[in-house]
Amino acid sequence: MAKRASRKKTKAAGLRARVTGGLRRAVRLMLRAGLVLVALLVLWVASYRWIDPPTTPYIWSESARLGGVERVWVDIDTMAEVLPRAAVAAEDANFCLHWGFDVDAIREAIEAGANRGASTISQQVVKNAFLWQGRSWPRKALEAGLTPLMELFWPKRRILEVYLNIAEFDEGVFGVEMAARNYFGRGASAVTARQAGLLATVLPNPKERDAAAPTSFLSRRANSVADGAATIRADGRAACFED
Structure with missing residues (x-):
């Protein structure tokens, strides 16, 4: 009986050792896989400092839904100088002063409740270039982690250049070049201050706002953006x- 009990204990101990060893190997594999994914994500974000994004998750999904989109990349050097300024004035006036998050705007948004947002241009670039649309907590967590990472690798001028080339300006129309052509019949290099202000006003709601036929509210808003x-x-x- 004693020998049988001893053998059972030995078998149980061996089973526990195998299970423990298997769990440790699984944890190590998961950690390695996680590190590889993090490294690939960092490489992806860093690469867009020099590589123009060929598409984005949202552009891809809209292209599939609509059967194609209108988009032509244009370097920031060839845009009318007022275009980047108008976008910043409309969307993130303190763009040059923060590291990806505008703390004052966040505080004001909290005080105002859910009636206003506080996303910076940097956060919008991260959301549009690397993530999916929506307000889920996982997406917000990734956005919070990737935004300072992008700010670390990219200069502000590059952030703004990518933003203006992947932002939606109308249904199926992405980037300032095609937006300027569709709304005003001219390229992004030739828009006026007034037209730049109108383009900036459609950014919060591009599917509902029309820069070519603005309402009185949008017209006043465009004037404010130009100022x-x-x-x-x-x-x-x-x-x-700016250079």
Whole structure:
């Protein structure tokens, strides 16, 4: 009986050892896989400093839904200078002053409740270039982690260049070049300050707003954006993305 009990204990101990060893190997494999995924993600984000994004998850999904989209990449050097300024004035006036998150805007948004957002241009680039649409917590967590990473690798001018080339300006229309052609019959290099302001006003709701036939509200907003673009140029808040 004693020998039988001893053999059972030995077998049980061996089984526990095998299970423990298997769990440890599984954990090590998971950790290695996680590190590989993190490294690939970092490489992906870093590579877009020099490589123009060929598409984005949202552009791809819209292209599949609509049977194609309109998009032509244009370097920021060839855009009308007022275009980047108008986008910053409309969407993120403190773009040059933060590292990806505008703490003051976040605080104001919290105080105002759910009626306003606080996403910076940097956060919007991360969401549009690397992630999926929606408001899920996993996406928000990835956005929070990737935004400072992108700010570490990319200069502000590059962030703004990518933003203006992947932002949606109308259903199936992405980037300022095709937006300017569709709305005004001219390229992004030839838009006026007024037209730049109108393009910037459609960014929060591109499927519902029309830069070529603005409502009175959008027209007033465009004038305000044009004034804001001049203001950030004068006070130095455009210095980080202008030569």
